[in-house]
Amino acid sequence: MEEVQALNLRLADVLNLNYAAALLGWDQQTYMPSGGANARAEQLATLSKLAHELFVDDDTARLIENAEAAVKDADPDSDDAALVRVIRHDFDIQTKLPTSLVTAIARETTLAHEVWAKARAENDFAGFAPTLEKIYDLMRQKAEALGYEERPYDALLDEYEPGMKTNDVETLFAGLREDLVPFVAAIFERLDHVDESLLHEQYDVDKQAEFGLAVIKQLGYDMTRGRQDKAVHPFTTGFSINDIRITTRYYPDYLPTALFGSIHETGHAMYEQGCAQKYEGTALAGGVSLGVHESQSRLWENIVGRSRGFWNHYYPALQATFPQQFGSVSVDEFYRMINAVSRSLIRVEADEVTYNLHIMLRFEMENDLLEGKLAVADAPAAWNAKMEQYMGIVPPTDAKGILQDVHWSSGLVGYFPTYSLGNFLSVQYWDQALKDVPAIPEQIEQGNFEPLLAWLRENIHQYGRKYWPQELTQRVTGEKIQTRSFVRYLKNKYTAIYDL
Template sequence: MDAQLQDLKDRLAVVRDLHAAVALMNWDQDTNMPAGGAQGRAQQMSTLSRLSHEHFVDPAMGKLIDDLEPWAAEQPYDSDTAALLRKVRRDYDRETKVPGEFVARFSKARAISNSIWPTAKKTNDFAKFAPHLEEIFGMTAEYAGYVGYTDHIYDALLDDYEPGMKAAQVEAIFTPLREETVKLVQAVRESGRPVDVSCLSGDFDPDTQLALATKMVKAFGYDMNRGRVDQVAHPYCTHFGRDDVRITTTVDPKFFNSNFFSMLHECGHALYEQGSAPALEGTPLAGGVSLGIHESQSRLWENLVGRSRPFWAWAYPQVQASFPHLGNVPSETFYRAVNKIEPSLIRIEADEVTYNLHIMLR
C-alpha cells in the first residue's frame, strides 16, 4: 500500500502545483499584469484549470482511491492518511460530475470578469460589469446543477466551502443572530453616546500606512521571508504553498481604517496558511479545514486582537509616531473611534458588530 499511497500523493501534488500556477496568475493579474494582457491571461488560466481538472478526474486516480480506501479505513480516524482518503474521495466524486469543458469555460469567464471589475469599480460604472456578473451567476448555477443538490441550490455551493453544511443549517444560525444583532445595533444607536471618528479621516500617506501595517503584521508573526504585501483593488490573501503566502491590501490616503484593518484581517488568513503542517504540503489537506475556520482566524486578529485595549495601548504610540498630526488625539478617543458601531455599505470596512449583517445579506 505504501507504493500506491505515494503514487496518489504524487498525482495530487501535480494537481496542487497546477492550482498554485493558476493562483499565481490571478495574483499577477491583480498586481502587475498590463491591462492589455487580460484576454491572453484568461486563456492561460483556462488551460491550466482544465489540465488540473483532467489530471484529477483521471480514472487512474479513481482506481488508486478505490484500492486505498479499505486500508485507510483501518487507520486511526484522525490520522493524516485516513483524512486524506476521505477528502480525496469527496473531491473526486464531486469533480467527476463536472465536465472539463465547463471547468475551462468557467475559469476563463471569471478571469475576464476579474479584469473588468476594478475599472468598473473605479469609475462607478456598474453597467460595464453587469453582463459579466450575470454570466458568472448563470455559470455558478450551472456548476451547482452538475454537482447536484436536494433541497436548495446553495447547498451545492456551500459544500465547497463548509463540507457537509446545508443552507438550512446556516439559516438556523443566522436567524437568531440577525435578530439579536439588529437589537444591539439599535440599542447602540439609541444610547446617546456619540463617538468622534474625525481622527480616522485626513491625510494618511499611503507609503507610511503600508509601512506601519506591515510592522503590525510582522509583530503578529507573519513571516515576510515567506510572504509579501501588495496593493490591489480588493484585499485578499493568496498562497502557493505554506512558504509563499501573500497579503494584498487597498490603501485609502484619506481614511486610516481601510488599509490597517484589512492588513490585520488578511494577516489572520496568512498566519493560518503559513502554519499549515509541512507534512500536508502538496495534498488537499494543506491550507486549512474550511472557509469558516479560515475566517475565524482573520477576524480573530482583526477584531479580538486588533480592536482590543491592550493592542492599542501598544500600537497607538507607533501610530502617532507614523502620523504626527494624531499627537494631540487622546488614545481613548482613537480607541473608541476604531470601535464605533455603525451600519455601512462596505463590508470590508464594517465594524465588529455589523460585519455579520453584511455576510447574512449576501
C-alpha cells in the same frame, strides 16, 4: 503506506497546476497590465482544464480505490486515513463537473475581473450586468452538475464550507438577527456618542505602509515565506505552505482601511503558514474551510487588533508616526474611534456590530439570483432596498453598493456566509484560548503575540484539512458552531463603548 504515496505522487501534478493558476491569478490582481486579460483568461482556462482532466481520470480513480483499501483498517485519526478521505471528497465533487464547464468558469471569471474593476471605477453596473448574467448562469449549471437535495445554494456553499447547508446558515442568521437587530437599533440611537472623524484626515501612504508592515511582522507573519502587495480588493493566496502572500489597499484619507486590512489578511496567512510541514504538497495542506479561515483573520483583526490592550502597546508608535493627528488624542479616544459603529456602506470597512448585516444581505441576494427569483437587471434596486432595511441608508452609487465586492466577478457564489461563520467561530476559539492560556490579554498588551499564535498553531493551524470544520470546532471548543459567544462578546464590548 505505499498506496497512499502513489496517490500523492499522482496528485502532486494536479496541485502544481492549481498553484500555477493561483500564481497567475495573484499576478492579474497585482501587477498584470489590464490589456493582458484576454490572454490570461486563456492561460487560466488551459491550466484549469489540465488540472481537472488529470484529477478526474480513471487512473486517479483507481489510485483512490487502492488507497481506500489500504487504509480501511487504519486509525481514522491517522494522516493517511484523513488524506484519503479528503481526496475522495474532492474527487467525488470534481467528477460531477464537466471539464467544459470548469474551463468556461475559469475563462469567464478571468475576463470578468477586468470588467468588474472597470465598472466599479466608472460606477457602471450596466457595463457589468451582462457578465454577471453569464456568471450566474454558469453557477446554476455548476449547482445542477454537483447536485443537491433541497436548495441549489447547498451545492455551492459546500465548496467553501464542507457539510454546511443553506438552512443551517439561515438558522444561525435567524438566531443572530433576534439578538442583533435590537442591539444595533439601540446603538444607532447613540451614534453621536463616538466621533471618528479624525480617522478621515490625510495620512501619508508610505507611513501607513511602514507602520502596518511593522505590525504584521510582530504578529507573526513570516516574511521569508510571504510578501505584501497592493490590490484593488485585499486578498490572501498561496502556492505552498512556504509561499503565502497577502495584499492590501491604501486610502490617504482613511487610516483603518490598510491597517486593519493588513492585519485581517495576516490572520489568513498565518493560518496557512502554520500548517504542518509534513502536509506540504498534499491535499491536507491549507485551511479546512473558509469559515475557519475567516475566524483567524477576524480574530486577529477585531478581537486582537481592535482591543484596548493591543493599542496600549501600539498607540505610542502610531502617535510618533502621525503626531499631527494623534499627538493630543488619548488612547481611550482612539480605541473608541476604531470601534465606532456606523451605518456603513462598505462591507470591508464595516464595524463588528453591523458587519453581519452586510453578509445577510449578500446571502439573501445570492439565493434569489441563483434561484431566478431576482433578475440581474433588478439587482441594484434590490441591493439598495436591503441596505435601507438593514442599515437605514441607501448607497448613493452602485460603486458603493452592489459593485463594491470582487467575489461575484470571481465566481465565488456561496462564499459570503463564511465571513459570518468566521465571526462566530473567532470568539468561540478565542474563549477557549483564554481558558487554556489566561494570560493572553496581558501578553498582547506587552506586544507578545507568540502565546496566542502558538495556541492557534497547536489547536487549529497544524491540522490543515485533516478534520472537517464542525469536527475541528467540536474538538477545540467542545461544541459545534454557535452565535451565543459572539453576541455576548459584542454586547460586552459595545455596551461599554456606547454607555448603553
